[in-house]
Amino acid sequence: MAFTELGPLWLTIKLAVITTCLLLLIGTPIAWWLATTRMKVKPLVEALVALPIVLPPTVMGFYLLILLSPQGTLGSFWVDVTGHALTFNFIGLVVASVLYSFPFVVQPLQSAFESVGRDLMEAAHTLGAKPVDAFFSVAVPMAKRGYLTAIVLGFSHTLGEFGVVLMIGGNIPGETRLISIAIYDHVESLEYSQAHTLSLILLSFAFTSMLMMYIINHRSRS
Amino acid sequence: MTVTNMCSLTVNKGEFELQVDFEIPDKGVLGIFGHSGSGKTTLLRCLAGLEKKARGSIVFNGDNWLNDRKHSSSQSRNIGYIFQDSRLFVHLSVLKNLEYGMRRSAAMHDNNMPSLLQLLNIAHLLERMPESLSGGEKQRVAIARALLKKPQLLLMDEPMASLDDTHKNEIMPYLECLHEKLSIPIIYVSHSLQEVSRLCDKVLVLESGKIIYNNDISHALCSAGSPLLKTESAVAVLNARVSDVDAEYFLSTVSTENGTQLQVKGAHEKGRMLRLRINAADVSVCKSRASDSSILNILPAKVLMLVEQTESEVLLQLSVNKDVFLSRISKKSFSDLNLEPGTDVFIQIKGIILQSAMP
Numbered sequence: 001m002a003f004t005e006l007g008p009l010w011l012t013i014k015l016a017v018i019t020t021c022l023l024l025l026i027g028t029p030i031a032w033w034l035a036t037t038r039m040k041v042k043p044l045v046e047a048l049v050a051l052p053i054v055l056p057p058t059v060m061g062f063y064l065l066i067l068l069s070p071q072g073t074l075g076s077f078w079v080d081v082t083g084h085a086l087t088f089n090f091i092g093l094v095v096a097s098v099l100y101s102f103p104f105v106v107q108p109l110q111s112a113f114e115s116v117g118r119d120l121m122e123a124a125h126t127l128g129a130k131p132v133d134a135f136f137s138v139a140v141p142m143a144k145r146g147y148l149t150a151i152v153l154g155f156s157h158t159l160g161e162f163g164v165v166l167m168i169g170g171n172i173p174g175e176t177r178l179i180s181i182a183i184y185d186h187v188e189s190l191e192y193s194q195a196h197t198l199s200l201i202l203l204s205f206a207f208t209s210m211l212m213m214y215i216i217n218h219r220s221r222s
Numbered sequence: 223m224t225v226t227n228m229c230s231l232t233v234n235k236g237e238f239e240l241q242v243d244f245e246i247p248d249k250g251v252l253g254i255f256g257h258s259g260s261g262k263t264t265l266l267r268c269l270a271g272l273e274k275k276a277r278g279s280i281v282f283n284g285d286n287w288l289n290d291r292k293h294s295s296s297q298s299r300n301i302g303y304i305f306q307d308s309r310l311f312v313h314l315s316v317l318k319n320l321e322y323g324m325r326r327s328a329a330m331h332d333n334n335m336p337s338l339l340q341l342l343n344i345a346h347l348l349e350r351m352p353e354s355l356s357g358g359e360k361q362r363v364a365i366a367r368a369l370l371k372k373p374q375l376l377l378m379d380e381p382m383a384s385l386d387d388t389h390k391n392e393i394m395p396y397l398e399c400l401h402e403k404l405s406i407p408i409i410y411v412s413h414s415l416q417e418v419s420r421l422c423d424k425v426l427v428l429e430s431g432k433i434i435y436n437n438d439i440s441h442a443l444c445s446a447g448s449p450l451l452k453t454e455s456a457v458a459v460l461n462a463r464v465s466d467v468d469a470e471y472f473l474s475t476v477s478t479e480n481g482t483q484l485q486v487k488g489a490h491e492k493g494r495m496l497r498l499r500i501n502a503a504d505v506s507v508c509k510s511r512a513s514d515s516s517i518l519n520i521l522p523a524k525v526l527m528l529v530e531q532t533e534s535e536v537l538l539q540l541s542v543n544k545d546v547f548l549s550r551i552s553k554k555s556f557s558d559l560n561l562e563p564g565t566d567v568f569i570q571i572k573g574i575i576l577q578s579a580m581p
Contacts, residue, residue: 125296126303128326141313
């Protein structure tokens with residue numbers, strides 16, 4: 001494999017790792033809140049969280065482009081603070097990927113927390129555990145299958161994104177040229193053998209991670 | 223110094239309202255008896271700080287757990303709570319479950335763990351995971367887990383309700399043992415008359431969220447008008463101390479604080495307190511003392527009242543000194559013997575069920 005192909009691969013992995021870590025940090029409290037709240041706004045928040053699943057990536061990319069561009073609300077603020085634009089650079093990709101992969105992390109966590117249930121948390125409280133302590137000593141370890149699913153889905157989904165990143169990231173080598181975009185480029189230029197190599201890498205990774213997830217889930221269930 | 227432990231509260235849950243006012247004992251077992259939906263569990267949850275809608279006041283050992291300004295959390299009330307369904311942490315081994323509360327309690331721990339493990343017979347289970355335990359074992363682990371954090375008050379919510387009869391019989395002796403060994407008060411929620419009569423010293427009966435009866439267990443089981451008195455399963459409970467032992471015949475003499483003496487099976491340690499349960503069906507009545515009977519316990523008694531009657535049977539309340547006994551006899555015998563309140567008779571007690579009791 002040519003050295004130039006390693007660039008997009010490395011960049012994609014970096015993006016997926018950072019996005020997944022951020023999503024676990026942001027997604028955990030939101031998933032816990034969704035799993036335990038009795039507030040009436042819950043369905044509204046759930047619908048917002050699930051939106052990226054059904055929204056065409058180009059629609060999301062379009063709105064993100066408007067929001068993140070130096071003229072947009074978030075983009076102009078970012079320019080003021082850092083002096084750089086959010087569009088067509090790596091940080092913009094991270095922001096977009098976090099939003100795009102949001103439901104793939106929050107939903108498995110939410111259902112894992114729901115299955116932990118109120119009962120065991122109450123038991124922990126009667127044994128002297130404060131809420132945060134009970135969360136980390138009971139809810140998180142019991143939701144570990146949910147975390148595994150969330151990590152695998154969040155990571156794999158970020159690896160494969162195309163529409164959104166094309167809209168707001170473009171195709172800058174070393175900055176925004178991700179593996180899916182490189183494949184598209186190769187196909188456009190009729191470089192099928194390069195496209196094959198990269199596609200095969202993505203395909204085998206996607207299949208292996210799904211297989212691992214189902215094997216582990218199956219084992220811990222039985 | 224006498225500390226009054228009070229619980230006076232209201233919980234409003236839409237159509238259901240719980241309104242209670244009672245004294246939490248400072249030792250012994252207080253039973254909370256009632257049918258499902260009477261508010262027993264809600265009351266226990268209020269005491270544990272798990273019911274956010276509780277209003278009123280709870281004072282225990284000088285601490286305000288609940289008042290107009292304060293609603294202290296479960297973790298800051300030093301309680302132990304045994305749930306119906308044990309609620310062990312499935313991701314932790316039995317040992318880690320046991321240590322969970324210990325690690326988080328303020329009290330420094332002397333080593334009463336081995337003796338508690340022995341008492342509840344769970345020492346051999348420490349390395350196991352909760353899912354591999356039987357229902358009875360799970361519940362014993364849950365009891366140990368709650369006790370190891372050294373609570374000031376133990377709350378038990380129908381700890382045997384989720385067990386089948388075999389496991390109930392397996393766990394009952396441990397509960398009786400705890401009753402004898404623990405110095406902290408226990409509040410025991412149950413809808414089983416048998417459990418209440420075996421374990422409780424006092425009983426409070428709930429119906430539709432209100433206390434309809436609150437008394438000592440011996441009164442609750444024997445008095446007319448008590449919701450616990452049921453002709454079919456009527457039983458009298460007495461506490462008595464072993465005063466003499468006859469090693470040759472393997473018998474002990476026990477005396478109640480009113481001076482009634484009874485002979486019971488077994489050579490018990492002198493001075494030990496025993497709880498005697500005497501089924502009304504095991505007590506018969508005669509007008510004269512039979513001198514040639516095989517029955518050991520024949521006592522002069524006075525008929526107090528006819529408590530209840532069915533088509534064929536009557537339930538009589540009788541007193542020996544100030545101790546109250548119940549006797550279930552046929553309606554025919556009742557009329558043949560011309561029994562009425564005040565009649566002097568002899569009661570013959572055929573069977574006494576023994577339990578250890580609080581010293």
